[in-house]
Amino acid sequence: xxxxxxxxxxxxxxxxxxxxxxxxxxxxxxxxxxxxxxxxxxxxxxxxxxxxxxxxxxxxxxxxxxxxxxxxxxxxxxxxxxxxxxxxxxxxxxxxxxxxxxxxxxxxxxxxxxxxxxxxxxxxxxxxxxxxxxxxxxxxxxxxxxxxxxxxxxxxxxxxxxxxxxxxxxxxxxxxxxxxxxxxxxxxxxxxxxxxxxxxxxxxxxxxxxxxxxxxxxxxxxxxxxxxxxxxxxxxxxxxxxxxxxxxxxxxxxxxxxxxxxxxxxxxxxxxxxxxxxxxxxxxxxxxxxxxxxxxxxxxxxxxxxxxxxxxxxxxxxxxxxxxxxxxxxxxxxxxxxxxxxxxxxxxxxxxxxxxxxxxxxxxxxxxx
Numbered sequence: 153x154x155x156x157x158x159x160x161x162x163x164x165x166x167x168x169x170x171x172x173x174x175x176x177x178x179x180x181x182x183x184x185x186x187x188x189x190x191x192x193x194x195x196x197x198x199x200x201x202x203x204x205x206x207x208x209x210x211x212x213x214x215x216x217x218x219x220x221x222x223x224x225x226x227x228x229x230x231x232x233x234x235x236x237x238x239x240x241x242x243x244x245x246x247x248x249x250x251x252x253x254x255x256x257x258x259x260x261x262x263x264x265x266x267x268x269x270x271x272x273x274x275x276x277x278x279x280x281x282x283x284x285x286x287x288x289x290x291x292x293x294x295x296x297x298x299x300x301x302x303x304x305x306x307x308x309x310x311x312x313x314x315x316x317x318x319x320x321x322x323x324x325x326x327x328x329x330x331x332x333x334x335x336x337x338x339x340x341x342x343x344x345x346x347x348x349x350x351x352x353x354x355x356x357x358x359x360x361x362x363x364x365x366x367x368x369x370x371x372x373x374x375x376x377x378x379x380x381x382x383x384x385x386x387x388x389x390x391x392x393x394x395x396x397x398x399x400x401x402x403x404x405x406x407x408x409x410x411x412x413x414x415x416x417x418x419x420x421x422x423x424x425x426x427x428x429x430x431x432x433x434x435x436x437x438x439x440x441x442x443x444x445x446x447x448x449x450x451x452x453x454x455x456x457x458x459x460x461x462x463x464x465x466x467x468x469x470x471x472x473x474x475x476x477x478x479x480x481x482x483x484x485x486x487x488x489x490x491x492x493x494x495x496x497x498x499x500x501x502x503x504x505x506x507x508x509x510x511x512x513x514x515x516x517x518x519x520x521x
Contacts, residue, residue, distance in 0.1 A: 155179040156307050160421040163311035164328060164432060166319045172311075174201035176304055180297060182286040183264060187308075188223075189280040189316065197319070204285060207262040219254040222267065226281070227486045230271055231464045231495050236305070237298040239268045260288065268293040270305035271463050273453040274312035276470070282308050303398060309453065310399040313416050313440045314339070328431050338413075338441030340370050343434055344389040346382065350431070358441050362404040363413050370439060377404045381415060388419035388437035400457055411444030414454060450474070450515045459503055468495045472508055473515035 158175035162168040173185035184203030190196050200208045211217060222243050229242040240249060249255045259265065269283035282305050286293070293301070317335050329350070332339045338355030340348050346369035351359070359365050362373055370385075372378040380402045387397075402415040418438045442451070450473055455466035471481035472492075482492035505511055 153179065155304055157421050159304070159307045159311050160419045163315050163418050164318070164420065164438065166315055169199045169315070170201050172308075173199065174203060176282075176308075177201055177203060177284050179300070179304070180284050180286065180293070182284050182290075185282065185284045187280060187282055189278055207258075207264060207285075210258070210262065214258070216254065216258045219252070219258070221248070221252060221254055222269075226269060228488065228491055231468070231485070231487045231491045233464065234462065235298070235302065236463050237268060237270045237302050239293055239298065240266050241292060263288050265290060266292045268298055268301050270302050272305045272309035272312070273451070273456075273463055273467075274309050274316050276451045278316055280309070280312060280316070306398045310416060310418055314418055314438055338439075338443075340439040340441070341432065341435045342370060342385055342388075342437045342439060344385070344436045346370050346385050349435055355439075355441060358406075358413060358443055361408040362406045363415065363441065372402070372404050374405065377402050377415075381417070384415075384417035385437050385439075388417055401454065403454075406443065413444070414442050414451070416440045416442075455515065459499075461499060461502060465495055465499050465502075468492055469499050469511065470515065472496060473511045475512060 155172075155175045155178070158168075158172040162172040169187065173187065177183060177185040184201035184207075186201070186204055186208075187199040188196060189198075198208065211220075217223065222240070225243045226238055229238050230236075233242065244252065244255070264285055265288040267283050267285050269281055272280045272282060274280060282301070284293075284301060317337065318331055321331050321334060332341075332350070332352045335352060336354055338358040339350075339352045340355050341350040343349055348365050348368060348370050351365070359370075362377070364371060364373060370381065372381055381404075384402060399416070402417070404413045404415060406413050416439070418440060420432055420435045420437060450470040452463055452466040452470050455461060455470050455473075456463050459466070459469070461469065467485055468478075468481050471484055472478060476484070478492040478496055479489040482489045485492070487495075499511075500506060503511075503514070505514070
């Protein structure tokens with residue numbers, strides 16, 4: 153799929169995200185797509201496709217964010233939803249869509265109508281939402297389209313595991329090799345057979361026990377993660393159908409740190425040759441490696457994948473699991489205490505747990521920095 157290819161083209165080259173977002177919008181026949189992410193200091197960043205440039209300028213200059221009910225209501229709606237996607241049907245009534253200023257004035261003035269959004273988590277400390285925006289004359293996204301958006305969101309999440317760090321490091325101001333060297337997570341550039349073509353200092357520190365470089369290749373000591381890692385790298389080289397499956401990390405036990413490593417394999421796609429591609433000429437995949445950390449928040453994406461939760465459920469679970477009361481977790485996530493408790497009750501039903509202490513024990517070794 154062209155959208156998936158474009159997403160992975162943007163992973164090592166943040167300046168390509170607008171084009172990737174447009175490719176996502178094109179997959180739905182829509183006007184554009186938009187990413188909003190919160191930095192560690194609390195500030196928000198946005199990236200939009202070219203089709204939404206004019207609307208984004210008006211949104212900021214006209215301070216329409218003050219009236220953006222989609223944004224203000226999405227957190228609450230997402231927390232109680234049984235899926236990771238939201239749409240206007242979850243946010244507002246048809247009457248509100250006809251009368252509220254954000255809909256009746258802002259969106260209508262730009263010829264925009266329904267939207268679909270999905271929350272993603274490329275890093276425990278960064279929250280990101282991906283949305284697609286359709287023209288005013290089109291109807292709402294169907295369930296099949298929302299399912300497609302959810303799957304594309306997982307690929308965006310995977311690509312942003314590297315990309316969001318490069319964005320925050322202002323990688324466009326320096327050579328890619330220098331930017332990767334400065335990142336605090338392990339990064340390995342891999343050839344199709346698993347050979348390591350480049351490893352940053354953080355990656356060199358993390359490799360040596362459960363994850364290791366043997367015969368010049370990135371591998372794992374234990375058989376199960378070794379075979380999974382080999383398969384992920386092979387899939388990255390194949391492309392096409394292999395890219396359509398939801399990406400999942402390879403979890404490797406790390407006895408040196410009494411925890412584990414999470415290895416996320418990001419396929420590399422190159423649209424043309426340039427400064428970035430010079431370093432990536434023989435690279436088919438980038439492995440981003442994060443390490444578990446005592447007393448840190450669990451990675452919501454890992455909690456989601458390992459426990460079969462929605463991302464919103466996983467975010468509540470991660471905070472409650474580190475000892476926060478539901479009220480405190482709700483405050484951090486921008487939702488009410490009642491919503492946090494409702495979400496937590498659903499988590500207990502899904503996992504079979506009954507007490508917060510059991511949840512904390514389960515997550516004790518799942519925190520990833």
